[in-house]
Amino acid sequence: MNDASTPKKIALFQYSFIALPLAFAGLPLYMHMPDYYTREIGLSVGVIGTILLLIRAFDAIQDPILGYLSDRFHAQRHKLIVLAVFLLSIGICALCAGPYASISAALWFALAMVVASTGFSLLTINLNMVGGLWHDDHNQRTRISAWREFFSLIGLLCAAILPPLLLLSFSANISFLLFFGLFALLMAISTPLFLRFLTYSYDALDHQFERNKKPQFKFALWSILKGHMRGFFFVCFLAHLAAAFPAVLFLFFVQDYLQAQQYSGLFLFIYFLSGAALMAVWVKLSAQIGKETAWIISMLLSIISFIGALFLNEGDFIAFGIICLLSGTALGADLALPPALLADKISNVQKQSEANQHYAVLAFIPKMSLALASGIAFITLGYFGFSAGAENTVSSLQVLALCYALVPCIIKFVAIIFLWRSIQNKGEHHENNERSSADGHIKFS
Numbered sequence: 206m207n208d209a210s211t212p213k214k215i216a217l218f219q220y221s222f223i224a225l226p227l228a229f230a231g232l233p234l235y236m237h238m239p240d241y242y243t244r245e246i247g248l249s250v251g252v253i254g255t256i257l258l259l260i261r262a263f264d265a266i267q268d269p270i271l272g273y274l275s276d277r278f279h280a281q282r283h284k285l286i287v288l289a290v291f292l293l294s295i296g297i298c299a300l301c302a303g304p305y306a307s308i309s310a311a312l313w314f315a316l317a318m319v320v321a322s323t324g325f326s327l328l329t330i331n332l333n334m335v336g337g338l339w340h341d342d343h344n345q346r347t348r349i350s351a352w353r354e355f356f357s358l359i360g361l362l363c364a365a366i367l368p369p370l371l372l373l374s375f376s377a378n379i380s381f382l383l384f385f386g387l388f389a390l391l392m393a394i395s396t397p398l399f400l401r402f403l404t405y406s407y408d409a410l411d412h413q414f415e416r417n418k419k420p421q422f423k424f425a426l427w428s429i430l431k432g433h434m435r436g437f438f439f440v441c442f443l444a445h446l447a448a449a450f451p452a453v454l455f456l457f458f459v460q461d462y463l464q465a466q467q468y469s470g471l472f473l474f475i476y477f478l479s480g481a482a483l484m485a486v487w488v489k490l491s492a493q494i495g496k497e498t499a500w501i502i503s504m505l506l507s508i509i510s511f512i513g514a515l516f517l518n519e520g521d522f523i524a525f526g527i528i529c530l531l532s533g534t535a536l537g538a539d540l541a542l543p544p545a546l547l548a549d550k551i552s553n554v555q556k557q558s559e560a561n562q563h564y565a566v567l568a569f570i571p572k573m574s575l576a577l578a579s580g581i582a583f584i585t586l587g588y589f590g591f592s593a594g595a596e597n598t599v600s601s602l603q604v605l606a607l608c609y610a611l612v613p614c615i616i617k618f619v620a621i622i623f624l625w626r627s628i629q630n631k632g633e634h635h636e637n638n639e640r641s642s643a644d645g646h647i648k649f650s
Contacts, residue, residue, distance in 0.1 A: 212340060212349060219402035220336065221353040226391035227328060228360030230297050233384065234321055235575050237368055238300050238314075240456045243593050245377045246303065246310045250593060254583030256315050260322060261576030264569055271327050272565025275334070279561075282331060283400055289327035290396050296321020297388060301381035326568055334564040335403070337548030344492045347545040351488045354540035358481040363387075365473030434550055436627050438566055441543050443620035444504065445571040447613040448539065449578035451511070454609045457586075457593055462602055462609075464519050468526075476529040480536030487538040496542045496549075497628050503538030504621050508614045510534070515610035543567065582608045 239257070242248045275285060296317050304313035336349045367387070371380035451458070455473070460466040491499040510531030517525055547567055551560050585608060591601040 212345065216402060217349065217352045219398045220339070220349070221356045223328075223332065223392075223395035223399040224353045224357040225360040225363075226388055226395055227293075227325070227332070228357040229364045229388055229391060230293060230321070231325065232361050232364035233368070233381070234297070234300070234318070234325065235579075236452060236455065237364075237381075238318075239453070239579070240593070241377060241381065242310065242314050246314075248310055248314065249587065250583040250591070251587040252311055253314075254580045254587075256311060256318070257576045257583075258580040260315065260318050261573050263319060264322060264326065264572050264576075267323060268326050268330070268565045268569040268572075269562060271323075272330055272562035272568075275327070275331055275561035275565075282403060285327060285331060286396070286400060286403070289324045289331070290392055291324065292320055293324030293328060294389060294392060296324060298385050301385040303378055303381075322572070326565075326572070329568045330561055330565045332399075333544050333567065334561045337544055337551065337564065338560055341552065346548045347488050347491055347496065347541060350541045350545040350548075351484050351537070353544075354537065355481055355484050357540060358477050358484070358536070360391075362474055362477045362481065365477055366470040369467075369470030434547075434563070436623065437546065437550065438570065440620050440624045440627065441567065442570050442574060443616055443623065444539060444543075445574035446578060447617035447620065449571070449574040450582060450613045450616075451514075451609050453575060453579045454582055454605065457591075457605060458514075458609045459525075461591075461593060461597060462519070462605055463517065463521060463525060465522050465525070468522055472526060472529045475526055476533040476536070479530050479533030480540070483534050484537035484541060487541060491538075491542060491545075495628075496546050497624060500538055500542045500546075501621055501624055501628075503535035503542075504617050504624075507532055507535040507539075508617055508621075511610065512614050515606060517606075 239253045243250055243253055275282070278285065296319075299313070299317035300321060304310045332353070336353055337346065339349055340346055364384075367384055368380060371383055375383065456469060459469045459472060465472075487499055487503065490502070510528060513528050514525065517528075544564075544567065547563060551563055586601065586605060589598075589601045589604045591597055591605060597605075
């Protein structure tokens with residue numbers, strides 16, 4: 206219901222719970238599966254990096270099309286959701302089962318990733334768009350986004366600790382099959398809840414189309430990328446790229462650099478738990494000082510806490526745990542604020558009929574960032590002779606530390622500069638408009 210009323214908690218739960226299995230699948234999709242196919246199946250890090258880059262090139266074409274189709278066939282959203290869940294489930298099942306003996310491991314990995322990624326994108330685009338357009342109030346949009354991302358962090362927590370726990374008792378193949386079983390159960394519970402929410406609680410698009418009897422659906426990718434939101438999307442790209450390097454290199458850093466394989470699940474648990482615990486703080490802070498300013502503060506905290514990882518040595522388990530705790534405090538803002546900001550911008554320029562395509566761009570950015578980080582990092586590590594689970598030279602481990610800790614801090618600092626300039630330009634724009642209004646001219650904002 207797209208009005209001034211506060212969304213009921215039961216509706217918020219029905220909407221946001223599906224983010225849990227979505228995130229539960231997302232972490233293995235981009236972290237555990239590449240590591241599993243490297244260590245257990247025998248693919249090289251260079252091959253994995255190349256495959257991920259090619260898949261993201263496919264996504265560059267696919268995601269905008271998925272966004273357009275979601276806009277064009279908004280009346281069939283229930284069917285789109287079911288299709289997305291089916292594709293994601295099939296892809297995750299294939300990845301967890303591993304390649305059959307008669308099929309190339311690289312081909313199997315690539316095809317399963319494409320299917321899973323397609324379902325992941327279609328579900329993510331629609332989930333974020335629905336949450337963005339559900340309510341007109343800016344603060345309620347942040348609250349809705351925070352509910353969704355809270356369950357997303359719970360899903361990440363479960364995905365972080367479950368594989369290491371399973372691997373203590375089962376082989377890698379059995380562990381990931383059990384992992385898929387839990388994912389399928391969670392998706393079977395959450396999908397009907399989300400479909401019920403769409404049926405009984407969500408009518409934002411209906412209101413939009415009542416005001417515009419014949420909405421003009423068009424493929425708007427180029428106008429979106431060239432429009433006034435391009436600066437916002439660029440900052441999102443930098444922020445996600447900064448997060449992508451440690452995401453794809455986490456297991457290598459923990460297992461091969463710190464020699465702390467037994468603690469990898471615990472480190473991820475600390476990081477995501479910290480993010481979930483402070484989610485509400487960022488919601489309240491953004492309401493007081495603005496979403497952009499709160500986002501800048503979170504990125505500064507992330508840099509200050511995470512740069513310490515560059516100075517760690519083998520065996521520094523406690524120090525790295527503290528870094529995970531401190532850097533995780535900023536995670537909630539990175540997850541909740543950009544989708545809410547995009548919803549504000551879509552409403553300001555009355556582009557609701559292209560909302561899915563805007564969220565398609567936002568959904569593609571983290572995947573493109575992960576692919577670029579994977580390709581750059583894996584190919585770089587391969588060039589310097591790094592090999593997962595093997596004896597590595599000091600220089601190759603130093604390159605791993607630089608890619609894991611220093612590169613993301615530099616990228617995030619650049620993102621802060623661009624976001625700060627955006628805030629300053631917006632302030633100057635409003636000031637000029639107010640002067641024009643005072644002089645008797647037309648006020649544009």
